[in-house]
Amino acid sequence: MPGSVPIALSAVTQALKHFQLLTVAETGAAPRLLRSRHERVLLHNGEQAYVRGRLHLGQQYGVYRDMGELVDERTQTHYGHRIMLTGMVTARAQLQPELTGVAINSLSRDIRAGDLLLPWSARGEPSAVYDAVPGPALAAGRVLAIGHEGSVAIPYDVVWLNKGRRDGVREGHLYDVFRPADVLPSLAVARVMLIQTREHASAALVIDSRETVRAGDELGEPAYDELSF
Known part of the structure; x- marks a missing residue:
């Protein structure tokens, strides 16, 4: 049996950027996308949209689909909420204390009203090879x-x-x-x-x-x- 198997770091980085597991509290506290300025539920690249929650203006955020709780049906153990990246936005304007305007920068899947936001920064980057x-x-x-x-x-x-x-x-x-x-x-x-x-x-x-x-x-x-x- 060989001691180790090399794995492409790019594949790991991509997967880490796209999938996360959050606690119930983290999921509940995350800002959420509302409808676009044109009242569309499915949002498009380059479109302006509204977010329920306070963001840092000028900062990029990952947009994630809440895939529901990760549950072991055999033991009824609840592990948290699994989320999947759907796109990227930039916070543009604080319109009200809990309403922020954002610009949609890119899509990796369809972005929908109700998707949650997390600060991007270096999120998902492996700390070591x-x-x-x-x-x-x-x-x-x-x-x-x-x-x-x-x-x-x-x-x-x-x-x-x-x-x-x-x-x-x-x-x-x-x-x-x-x-x-x-x-x-x-x-x-x-x-x-x-x-x-x-x-x-x-x-x-x-x-x-x-x-x-x-x-x-x-x-x-x-x-x-x-x-x-």
Whole structure:
């Protein structure tokens, strides 16, 4: 088994910029996009829009879709709210104490009324370059949700896992993803690398696969079998 596997830093950076996990309190306190100046709910690049909340004028903000709570249906554990980047805005004018005018700078997906804002700065930049190494053995580790709005993940998509720092996992740890089976042995369908860890949950990047990854797939030790993919 090789000691480590190099992973492109650009792929990690992109994933970290696009997906985050917030506490319920952080989600509730974040400013929210309202309708555009032209009363549209779906907003467009270059358009002026309104935000409910106070922003720092001239500062850039990431716009995120609230994807709902990350919940383990088996244990009813609630981990926080998962969010997905939809675009970027710049705060332009404080119109009222809790109403700010913004300019939409770019779109990575469709921006909608109700999306939340977070200061951009260097958000999501890895603090160091690291190699991927096998993580510790996990009991009942599995995929809880896909990062984006679809139901399956492919290479360079993000998935959310039910294990975090409390379980001994860290950024850079590798796991194989297995599809549960009733009779036959579980099939290794993909490999993931952890890119963001919280106390009880983590985000992982799909770095290789021979089938799509789904919620409910299980985590296991990387086998490094050249015939498995």
